Amino acid sequence: MFTNPIIPGFAPDPSITYYGGKFYLVTSTFEYFPGVSLWSSDDLVNWHSHGAVLTRTSQLNLEKANNSSGLYAASIRVNSNGRFYMVTTNKYTHENFICHTDDINNKWSETHFISSDGIDPSLLFLPDGRCFYTSNGSVDGVRCIKGAFINPDTGELLEDFKNLTKGCGGSSPEGPHLYFIDDYYYLMLAEGGTGYGHHEVILRSKNIYGPYEANPNNPILSHVSRKGHTIQATGHADLIKLDNDEWYAVFLAIRTKPRPLLHHLGRETFLSKVKWKDGWPIIGDNGKVEIINDYGPNQEDNSDYSVLFSEPLENYPYLKVRVPKPECYLLNKEDRTLTLMGEENINTPLGHPTLLAFRQRGFHELMKVKINPKSIEARAGIASYLSSDYHYRLEAKCVENNVEVSLIRHLHDFEAITEKIVLPNLENLSLMIKSDDEFYYFYANDEFVGKASVYGLASEGTMYNTFTGALFAAYAEGGRAVFLDRIEMKSIK
Numbered sequence: 001m002f003t004n005p006i007i008p009g010f011a012p013d014p015s016i017t018y019y020g021g022k023f024y025l026v027t028s029t030f031e032y033f034p035g036v037s038l039w040s041s042d043d044l045v046n047w048h049s050h051g052a053v054l055t056r057t058s059q060l061n062l063e064k065a066n067n068s069s070g071l072y073a074a075s076i077r078v079n080s081n082g083r084f085y086m087v088t089t090n091k092y093t094h095e096n097f098i099c100h101t102d103d104i105n106n107k108w109s110e111t112h113f114i115s116s117d118g119i120d121p122s123l124l125f126l127p128d129g130r131c132f133y134t135s136n137g138s139v140d141g142v143r144c145i146k147g148a149f150i151n152p153d154t155g156e157l158l159e160d161f162k163n164l165t166k167g168c169g170g171s172s173p174e175g176p177h178l179y180f181i182d183d184y185y186y187l188m189l190a191e192g193g194t195g196y197g198h199h200e201v202i203l204r205s206k207n208i209y210g211p212y213e214a215n216p217n218n219p220i221l222s223h224v225s226r227k228g229h230t231i232q233a234t235g236h237a238d239l240i241k242l243d244n245d246e247w248y249a250v251f252l253a254i255r256t257k258p259r260p261l262l263h264h265l266g267r268e269t270f271l272s273k274v275k276w277k278d279g280w281p282i283i284g285d286n287g288k289v290e291i292i293n294d295y296g297p298n299q300e301d302n303s304d305y306s307v308l309f310s311e312p313l314e315n316y317p318y319l320k321v322r323v324p325k326p327e328c329y330l331l332n333k334e335d336r337t338l339t340l341m342g343e344e345n346i347n348t349p350l351g352h353p354t355l356l357a358f359r360q361r362g363f364h365e366l367m368k369v370k371i372n373p374k375s376i377e378a379r380a381g382i383a384s385y386l387s388s389d390y391h392y393r394l395e396a397k398c399v400e401n402n403v404e405v406s407l408i409r410h411l412h413d414f415e416a417i418t419e420k421i422v423l424p425n426l427e428n429l430s431l432m433i434k435s436d437d438e439f440y441y442f443y444a445n446d447e448f449v450g451k452a453s454v455y456g457l458a459s460e461g462t463m464y465n466t467f468t469g470a471l472f473a474a475y476a477e478g479g480r481a482v483f484l485d486r487i488e489m490k491s492i493k
Contacts, residue, residue: 002045002296004231004289005253005268009359010469010485011037011087012267013073013175015122015238016252018243022106023240024076025250026053026086027269030468032319032357035060035385038076040104043297044240044248044271046064048130049317050104050280053086059099059111062323064350065092068467072173073236075122080129085152087133089119091416096121096135098155100266105148112155120236123152124178134176134187139163143191145176165212167191168201175236178208187212192224194467195305198235199224199443200251202281221251221272221283230291232256233267237283239274247274249283257363262458264386265360266469271296301490305361309336309483313356320348321355326445328354328417339482342378342476347388347410357385357471359459360435363454364493366485367472368432370484371396373425377479381405384440385473386457386466389413393475394431394449401425411456412463419450433472434492463487 007014013028025039025047035054039047052076054060062070074088086108087098096118097111104132114121118137125131131152139146139161146161167173170191179186188202198220203212207431216490223234234369237251253265253270273295283289307316310333320329330339338356346353358367373396393408403426407419423429423445432443442449459466474487 001292002299003033003036004270004273004291004293005255005270006045006250007039007047007269008148008265009268009361010266010465011269011359012252012467013120013236014269015073015177015242016074016250017076017084018077018240019078019082019104024050024084025269025405026076028073028142028467029071029319030068031062031065032321032468033060033062033324034319035062036074036086037317046296046300051314052113053099053108056108057324059108061090063092065322066350067389068465073120074236075177076445077123077125079125079131079152085123087114087121087123089121089135091119092384098152101377107246112153114150114155114157115161118146122177124180126180132178134164134178136174137161138175142166145173147178152171162209164210165203168197168203168214168218170201171197177238179239180280186281187214188237188239190237191219192235194231194233194235194252194267195337196227197224198233200235200237200283204279213325215280217280217282220281220287221249221289222287223253223289227423228260229355230255230257230259231270231289232263232290234270239281247273247276247281249274251283253289259455262455262460264454264459264470265363267467267471277416305489307339307358307487307489309333315361319357321357322350322352324346325354327353327384329356333396336485338377338475340380340474340481340483342380342481345477346383346385346391346393346473346475347415349388351388352390353475353477354381355385355473355475357473358487358489360384360470363435364436364491365435365472365489366432366492368488368491369474371429371431372427372482372484373398373429375482376476376479377481378477380431380476380481381474383473383475384433384435384452384457384461385471386468390457390462392440392442392456394433394444394453396429396431396444398425403429405431405449407442407450407452409452409456418452421447423447
């Protein structure tokens with residue numbers, strides 16, 4: 001038995017492949033560095049961070065990317081020789097590009113440009129070794145799902161793009177994946193936009209260029225009619241076949257709890273069985289999926305996902321906002337300290353804040369840190385963070401011989417200190433956030449400071465499309481601050 005989502009928290013746009021006895025999956029990272037999260041699993045249910053694909057600034061430019069810009073959906077595939085390929089879109093620079101590695105445990109190549117048009121690229125390796133590229137975009141001024149053969153090692157287009165299909169009538173055809181199964185090319189894609197109209201459809205053809213006929217029983221995955229259900233916005237799926245000929249799908253969805261049309265954890269990665277009927281795949285129970293699933297292996301207990309300062313930060317699936325600044329994240333493993341060198345404020349649009357952010361993975365979670373108050377040169381603290389425009393900060397600063405701790409709300413273009421307490425200037429200061437279905441609760445040295453609604457970070461209330469999810473973050477502004485021992489994070493229910 002397992003529980004969805006299989007990768008909880010901000011982990012959208014999953015793409016999956018299989019090689020050497022392991023499953024590998026990538027998810028989107030948008031404005032955060034390192035780019036394109038990489039995950040691995042032995043059983044499809046228990047996933048572990050496998051680092052990231054884009055770990056060097058030569059591979060990824062996010063210098064002035066807006067919130068929810070940057071890297072959109074990626075796809076991962078492996079050819080018959082065991083070379084892995086990742087293809088994705090940098091929306092900020094208007095580039096679709098590809099990179100590869102012959103060792104999934106090592107670094108990936110530099111990136112190679114493919115096209116400036118469209119988003120959500122994917123690859124199909126044919127039995128003869130050729131590579132076919134698909135994405136959404138335009139051909140001769142017509143919006144469509146398009147495709148062309150490419151050289152995957154260089155990104156070179158080997159022919160002009162062809163219009164494969166305009167979809168099945170839904171809005172925003174995107175996230176195409178092409179499969180070659182039993183002499184048919186199956187083209188699966190999402191429609192309806194990535195919100196509550198999101199659903200998955202599939203078409204097929206005997207010719208890679210089409211024409212493609214739609215499955216008469218589309219959609220093959222949809223919760224559009226299940227508005228009271230916890231799982232919403234299902235789509236952007238990818239299929240995988242097991243050695244025993246069973247089929248599964250990974251896909252994104254959101255969890256809305258307890259209010260049915262608000263979510264703040266972001267788009268997460270879900271899993272469901274796939275059955276075939278009359279030559280067409282069906283995801284879940286006629287396109288419907290559940291949180292609890294009574295098949296597959298049991299899940300490991302991963303309720304504690306703390307970050308220990310005795311281990312390299314690279315061991316954890318962390319995200320540094322905007323661009324990497326190694327000189328601002330100084331880890332001393334012997335002393336078990338992390339020094340953050342604060343520069344710009346974390347509410348600065350297009351800025352380079354010193355902020356370590358981690359996915360909030362569930363509704364009932366805890367984040368706790370300890371800081372040496374005497375080390376705080378200006379301001380430091382922790383935050384429930386959606387973006388530079390939407391976050392709550394529990395911020396400490398030294399005032400004479402005391403420590404002033406403030407709860408600060410930043411929503412849209414408005415910021416205010418809503419609660420404040422003053423503590424003696426102790427040797428250690430602990431700051432903590434607890435969350436439940438409705439609120440974040442903020443504490444300093446176990447003293448309650450205040451609470452704030454989780455729905456202030458709900459994507460539906462933002463002033464632009466927010467493709468990320470709520471994060472827990474440790475930060476410093478305007479100077480140095482020393483964090484002690486660990487960043488404690490765990491599920492509390």
